[in-house]
Amino acid sequence: MPASLPPQRHRAGRRAAPLLALLFILAGGPEARSADPVVVHIDNFTFGPDTITVAPGTAVTWINGDDIPHTVVAKDRLFRSKALDTEDRYTFVFTQPGKYPYFCSLHPHMTGTVVVTGPAG
Amino acid sequence: MPDHDDGTLNRRGALACMTWAGTGLLWSLGGGVPRAVGLETAVATEAPSAPFRFLQISDSHVGFDKAANPDALGTLREAVAKIRLLPDKPDFIIHTGDISHLSKEREFDDADQILRETGVPLFFVPGEHDLLDDDQGGAYRARYGQGSRGAGWYSFDRHGIHFVGLVNVVDLKAGGLGNLGPAQLDWLDRDLAGLASSTPVVVFAHIPLWTVYPEWGWGTQDGARALASLKRFGSVTVLNGHIHQIIQKVEGTITFHTARSTAFPQPAPGTAPSPGPVKLPAGELRKVLGVASVTFVRGAEPLAIVDTPLAG
Numbered sequence: 353m354p355a356s357l358p359p360q361r362h363r364a365g366r367r368a369a370p371l372l373a374l375l376f377i378l379a380g381g382p383e384a385r386s387a388d389p390v391v392v393h394i395d396n397f398t399f400g401p402d403t404i405t406v407a408p409g410t411a412v413t414w415i416n417g418d419d420i421p422h423t424v425v426a427k428d429r430l431f432r433s434k435a436l437d438t439e440d441r442y443t444f445v446f447t448q449p450g451k452y453p454y455f456c457s458l459h460p461h462m463t464g465t466v467v468v469t470g471p472a473g
Numbered sequence: 474m475p476d477h478d479d480g481t482l483n484r485r486g487a488l489a490c491m492t493w494a495g496t497g498l499l500w501s502l503g504g505g506v507p508r509a510v511g512l513e514t515a516v517a518t519e520a521p522s523a524p525f526r527f528l529q530i531s532d533s534h535v536g537f538d539k540a541a542n543p544d545a546l547g548t549l550r551e552a553v554a555k556i557r558l559l560p561d562k563p564d565f566i567i568h569t570g571d572i573s574h575l576s577k578e579r580e581f582d583d584a585d586q587i588l589r590e591t592g593v594p595l596f597f598v599p600g601e602h603d604l605l606d607d608d609q610g611g612a613y614r615a616r617y618g619q620g621s622r623g624a625g626w627y628s629f630d631r632h633g634i635h636f637v638g639l640v641n642v643v644d645l646k647a648g649g650l651g652n653l654g655p656a657q658l659d660w661l662d663r664d665l666a667g668l669a670s671s672t673p674v675v676v677f678a679h680i681p682l683w684t685v686y687p688e689w690g691w692g693t694q695d696g697a698r699a700l701a702s703l704k705r706f707g708s709v710t711v712l713n714g715h716i717h718q719i720i721q722k723v724e725g726t727i728t729f730h731t732a733r734s735t736a737f738p739q740p741a742p743g744t745a746p747s748p749g750p751v752k753l754p755a756g757e758l759r760k761v762l763g764v765a766s767v768t769f770v771r772g773a774e775p776l777a778i779v780d781t782p783l784a785g
């Protein structure tokens with residue numbers, strides 16, 4: 353997983369293990385991912401990591417660690433956060449497979465991409 | 474007010490202690506050629522009499538309370554106190570945006586209350602921090618947008634000089650820089666159309682209209698088109714904010730200048746991992762900003778504009 357994750361994720365993951373195994377079987381391969389939450393950190397006017405790949409249904413949360421507000425805005429305006437002040441967060445759940453380029457509407461040189469994998473098969 | 478060695482607080486002493494706060498620039502236009510002096514010098518040495526003067530103030534970020542300056546409202550207050558001590562009142566003040574930090578009504582209220590104390594008319598253009606309300610600028614336009622068009626652009630004339638306030642913080646494109654947009658550029662062409670080329674023009678906008686440092690978004694994507702429209706004029710002065718430091722250059726008949734913030738400094742282009750606020754210990758902050766201010770002060774001489782290297 354590219355992003356650092358909240359610690360409880362691992363416990364949740366263990367509890368969900370039988371279900372995950374079932375999902376892997378249904379999805380037909382280990383490349384299918386669970387929909388565990390993913391965090392993107394905003395630090396030094398950068399989305400980190402700038403590209404993440406997630407499974408459909410994944411909640412992606414952006415957390416602003418800068419002293420300056422930022423926003424998270426999809427290039428196609430599918431999602432748009434309010435201005436995130438320091439330590440503010442914004443979450444969007446990605447349901448449809450596809451590529452979602454986004455940027456900060458205050459500092460448009462800040463760009464990132466969420467890739468949502470398609471169901472295998 | 475800080476105390477001084479002799480226990481008194483004369484005006485000059487008080488000012489020296491306030492030099493750390495970003496201030497404003499005093500512009501005087503004689504014969505269409507703008508000249509600027511730092512505020513400290515203007516107050517301390519009694520500025521030379523000029524036919525017409527105005528002030529630029531920028532990036533007050535009222536509401537900002539982070540480490541780089543826990544009291545941005547206080548430093549705006551100090552800047553205004555300095556303005557009030559000027560022996561000759563400027564005709565008006567141009568605020569080049571980021572009045573507020575988060576576009577909250579309370580921030581705008583506080584800023585207005587303090588800026589009003591200058592006792593002179595104020596002209597504004599928005600910074601990106603002024604358009605953060607749910608209505609994406611509704612609060613700004615309700616407060617400052619009277620008589621403006623589009624996202625808040627307008628022009629006016631004073632003493633034979635044509636002033637144009639542009640908005641380049643709206644509808645920014647992913648991966649891009651500041652943006653004026655075709656509607657505003659068309660309006661600019663129409664606005665300038667009737668003017669003789671000998672008319673001095675002052676253009677002000679938040680983000681630099683010229684490319685200072687694209688890696689940090691310090692520039693305006695379609696700024697070149699605006700500058701092309703201004704090429705025929707004999708004297709053009711472009712005043713911007715946004716980058717919280719003084720950078721100047723001259724290109725033909727166009728003089729570019731960016732103003733300091735009254736809230737916090739930002740790093741020189743490319744000298745830090747990001748353009749975020751520079752955090753310094755309080756004493757350090759005052760010292761460094763004070764030094765930066767001295768380098769700019771040129772007394773009554775015409776402003777010598779230095780093309781600052783952009784590479785970090």
Ligand SMILES: [Cu+2]
Nearest residue numbers: 422456458459
């Ligand atoms: Cu940003």
